[in-house]
Amino acid sequence: MNNANAPRLWLVLAFVAIYFVWGTTYLANLYALEAIPPFVISALRYLVAGLLLGGLAYTKGQALPERKEIRDLAISGILMLVGGSGLVVVAEQYVSSGSAAVIVATEPLWFVLLDRSRWNQYFTDKKIIAGLLIGFAGIVLFTHFTPTAQHQNQSANQLLGTAIILAGTVLWVVGTLFAVRRIKPGSYTLWHTTIQLLAAGLFSTLIALINGEWAVFDWQAVPLFAWGGLAFLIAFGSLIAYLAFAWLVTVQPPAIVSTHTYVNPIIAVLIGWLVADEQVTGLQAIGLAVVLTGVVLTQFSQSRAEG
Secondary structure (H helix, E strand, C coil): CCCCCCCHHHHHHHHHHHHHHHHHHHHHHHHHHCCCCHHHHHHHHHHHHHHHHHHHHHHCCCCCCCHHHHHHHHHHHHHHHHHHHHHHHHHCCCCCHHHHHHHHCCHHHHHHHHCHHHHHHHCCCHHHHHHHHHHHHHHHHHHHHCCCCCCCCCCCCHHHHHHHHHHHHHHHHHHHHHHHHHCCCCCCCHHHHHHHHHHHHHHHHHHHHHCCHHHHCCHHHCCHHHHHHHHHHHHHHHHHHHHHHHHHHHHCCHHHHCCHHHHHHHHHHHHHHHHCCCCCCHHHHHHHHHHHHHHHHHHHHHHHHHC
16 A cells, blocks of 8 residues: 555545544434434435435546446445444444444454454464453453443343444454455545445345334434434545545555544543533543553554564
């Protein structure tokens, strides 16, 4: 990956988007979930964002990827955006926005565990192994010490929500690795992200139809703040932050791009505390610190091994 021609201002703005904007989308999920079923949220979010981005790609006259690449982009989009981000929305019915972001912060740890082509590098480094163990210990601590929110049915479902997010994080990593191995380096256009978004939107629409979400969804009963949460997810979560992420991985090393997982939980916990009155305890902060310690230790060791 060559970042020599990447404008510095665009790099800064893209990193701001994935660091701070993605950290706020967890709270936007909670607002949307007040009146919109989870897979309906994903369907509307990705379809609208995909259509808008596709219109922009068309006006720019960008060429469509080859048929095989379209297929691979669709698969990676479904894995990452439905299996990954979509399951996070489902899980936020049971856990707070800050908790969700902290659990997603284990993403770099899953990259180490699932990228089999680099196991010989990773598992000969004691710091990487230590980081894995510390990171998962932090998740256990954070989940155990996270207080339940009064407006959510969390007390009996905290473990379920954690398991769903971990599954979603694994699917995000699987989708990312799939895309990295199948998509031609240097071939990125807006159509690449458009295809991923539209595939995820159509698949979410199908899931919402199968599990009856469309049947119970009442457009007229959705309050303004829930529509606002969905609009934020479309405009900032998909069109700005996800597009920034998709571009950054083509011009920056993945180890650098994935540092967003260090910042997102801090932003999500602070925003949830300030705006939604989500509780933050000292013991919870300790769990957060342990998670980030494990992730940073693993990621820095991984970067050194790749260098």
